[in-house]
Amino acid sequence: MSETIAFDVNGQHRSAEADVRTTLADFLRERLGLTGTHLGCEHGVCGACTVLVDEVAVRSCLMLAVQARGHQVTTVEGLADGDQLHPVQQAFRESHGFQCGFCTPGFVMMTTALLQENPHPSEEEIRDALSGNICRCTGYQSIVEGVLRAAQSASG
Amino acid sequence: MKTPRFEYHAPRSVEEVLGLLAEHGDEAKVLAGGQSLVPLLAMRLARPAHLVDINNVEGLAGIAERDGVVTFGALTRERAAEESAVVSQHLPVMAEALPHIGHISIRNRGTVGGSIAHADALAELPAVARITRAEMVVRTSTNERVVSAEDFFQGHFTTALGDEELLTEVRVPKGPAGAGWAFEEVARRRGDFALVGVAAMIALDGAGKVGEARLCLIGVADRPLQPSAAEAALVGAEPSTEALVAAAEEAVRDLRPSSDIHGSGEYRRQLARVTIRRSLEVAVSRAGKAS
Numbered sequence: 001m002s003e004t005i006a007f008d009v010n011g012q013h014r015s016a017e018a019d020v021r022t023t024l025a026d027f028l029r030e031r032l033g034l035t036g037t038h039l040g041c042e043h044g045v046c047g048a049c050t051v052l053v054d055e056v057a058v059r060s061c062l063m064l065a066v067q068a069r070g071h072q073v074t075t076v077e078g079l080a081d082g083d084q085l086h087p088v089q090q091a092f093r094e095s096h097g098f099q100c101g102f103c104t105p106g107f108v109m110m111t112t113a114l115l116q117e118n119p120h121p122s123e124e125e126i127r128d129a130l131s132g133n134i135c136r137c138t139g140y141q142s143i144v145e146g147v148l149r150a151a152q153s154a155s156g
Numbered sequence: 157m158k159t160p161r162f163e164y165h166a167p168r169s170v171e172e173v174l175g176l177l178a179e180h181g182d183e184a185k186v187l188a189g190g191q192s193l194v195p196l197l198a199m200r201l202a203r204p205a206h207l208v209d210i211n212n213v214e215g216l217a218g219i220a221e222r223d224g225v226v227t228f229g230a231l232t233r234e235r236a237a238e239e240s241a242v243v244s245q246h247l248p249v250m251a252e253a254l255p256h257i258g259h260i261s262i263r264n265r266g267t268v269g270g271s272i273a274h275a276d277a278l279a280e281l282p283a284v285a286r287i288t289r290a291e292m293v294v295r296t297s298t299n300e301r302v303v304s305a306e307d308f309f310q311g312h313f314t315t316a317l318g319d320e321e322l323l324t325e326v327r328v329p330k331g332p333a334g335a336g337w338a339f340e341e342v343a344r345r346r347g348d349f350a351l352v353g354v355a356a357m358i359a360l361d362g363a364g365k366v367g368e369a370r371l372c373l374i375g376v377a378d379r380p381l382q383p384s385a386a387e388a389a390l391v392g393a394e395p396s397t398e399a400l401v402a403a404a405e406e407a408v409r410d411l412r413p414s415s416d417i418h419g420s421g422e423y424r425r426q427l428a429r430v431t432i433r434r435s436l437e438v439a440v441s442r443a444g445k446a447s
Contacts, residue, residue: 001161020164023194043195050261056235057261062194066164067211110261131346132259 007068009034010078020066025049027065028075036076036105040134047133050106051075057113076105079112088112088150097146099137106133111147120151159197162207173210173322174297180206182319187211188231188270191262216324217267221246228326230269234281235260237268246330248442249287249337249355253280256339259347272308273323275315275379278349280341282309283380285326287355287372292316293325302327309379332368335359336443340435342427344418350375351419352427356435358395358443366390369403371436376413376428383407386432395440404432 005022006015009032016031025042028034028051040046042061049060052074079086085093088111098104107130114121114129121129126147135143167173177184185204187193188211196202210216216231221242228237237243238254257263257271257280271281272292284290285305292303294317308316317323331337341353353374361367369390373381386407393399413424 019161021159021161021197023159023198026158043198044191044262047259047261056264058265059191059261061198062190062265064164064190064194064209066166067190067209113260128255128346129260132261 003066005031005065005069007071007073009073010075011072018065020064022065023061024051024053024063024065024068024073025060027068028060028073031065034075034077038102038105040103040106045134046103046106047110048103048106050109050133052109052113055113055116057110074109076108079108086112087153088115088146091150091153092143092146095142095146095149097139097143099135099139103133103135103137107135107143111150114147115151115154119154121147123148159194160200160203162197162204165206165208166212167208167210168212168214170213170216170295170322170324171297173208173213174295174320176206176208177320177322178297180208184208184319186273186322188273189233189266190270191258191266192270192274192276210322219243224330226328226330228268228328230267230273230323230325232268234263234266234268234271238263247284247288247328249339249357250281250284250328252337252339253284253341253353253355256280256341256343256347256350256353262347268326269323272326273315273317275309275311275313276349277312277378277380278353278375280339280350280353280374283353283355283372283374284339285309285328286380286382287357287370288328288331290329291327292323293327294321295324296320296322305380306382311378331357332359334444335368336439336441338435338438338442340431340438342431349418352376352424352431354428354431354435356432356439358390358436358439360395360440360443360445362445364394364445366393366395366399369436371403371407371432373407373411373428373432376408376411376424381411390436395436395443397437400433400436400440403436404429407432 038048040048044062051060184206187209217229244251355372357370359368386403413421415421
């Protein structure tokens with residue numbers, strides 16, 4: 001049942017052996033060592049495992065790794081440029097847009113997708129876009145501020 | 157979480173899909189967007205021996221309008237439908253319902269055909285299919301048939317689809333000219349499954365009276381429900397508040413929604429009464445008089 005699964009992750013071609021039933025999330029974490037993608041509920045409710053597939057935000061626990069063949073996957077590890085944080089990461093940091101940090105990769109990826117599509121979202125649009133990501137520290141206010149800050153920094 | 161073991165198939169053509177379904181019958185399950193099926197696999201509520209992934213099949217996605225009907229390839233992503241100018245122009249009730257489906261990252265993967273074939277009693281698109289009188293194009297390796305929405309939805313997660321059949325296309329008629337449409341939903345939180353959802357359509361005649369009325373409810377039965385007596389009671393009436401309140405009352409008269417952790421049956425019934433009245437008011441406000 002195990003087979004070679006290969007696709008592009010963060011601009012690099014990556015390949016590993018895995019059972020075909022392996023989710024994209026488990027494949028990224030356990031086969032490729034990319035543990036920045038977090039798993040909360042593992043059934044599509046919490047949004048912690050959000051990654052980009054062909055620049056579109058998806059839940060990596062609801063996709064099989066084999067389904068990523070031929071596609072470009074971006075994880076939170078693919079955002080920073082060396083020591084230079086991605087503008088969304090920098091804005092979350094400045095806004096204290098996280099507390100324990102567990103949900104943060106999912107929020108950051110969802111925000112990255114949102115700002116690519118809509119560089120100047122209203123607060124309502126931000127709240128709608130992030131409504132599928134759960135923060136159990138309930139730090140939503142500063143997360144929304146982080147997104148607004150990221151949108152401003154990108155335009156400034 | 158790990159799904160049960162299955163054999164994975166990634167066919168490239170509809171013919172290949174149909175061949176696999178013919179070969180494996182009820183041992184096979186079609187994987188479209190996976191936003192419902194993968195959780196069912198993870199929780200081991202579904203244990204198909206064969207998973208037939210249709211995401212690589214050519215020509216199964218796309219939106220086109222012709223002769224008053226909008227066709228959706230079964231693999232059309234919900235997000236693509238939501239962003240489609242064809243949908244916003246011709247199918248306002250669908251455009252209004254789509255944002256209620258989960259969240260953006262769910263709609264990025266979830267498909268129009270998948271939601272309809274899955275037939276969750278709380279899902280929005282089955283209600284859209286019913287109120288618009290949509291038709292489902294269903295194929296096997298040897299046959300093609302067209303199933304009305306009325307016949308398609310048969311109960312919780314149960315449709316007219318046979319084990320060897322694939323839903324390939326959904327055909328949604330635009331409906332009467334000048335009709336007012338509305339979709340209203342009450343959920344605990346944004347993106348949650350509906351407690352109650354209501355799709356409504358009102359078409360006015362030249363005198364400003366109701367020429368045609370349609371209603372479809374979700375969350376109150378095992379399938380999207382069209383309260384035909386309430387619809388009939390509105391026809392010929394002035395679209396007054398009294399008439400709409402009476403129609404809502406009629407629509408919920410025989411409803412006995414079940415209770416669960418999200419709300420009691422009686423609460424759902426009350427929500428349905430209020431939401432029907434509101435959605436009818438919105439539909440009336442959007443309806444133009446026939447000229």
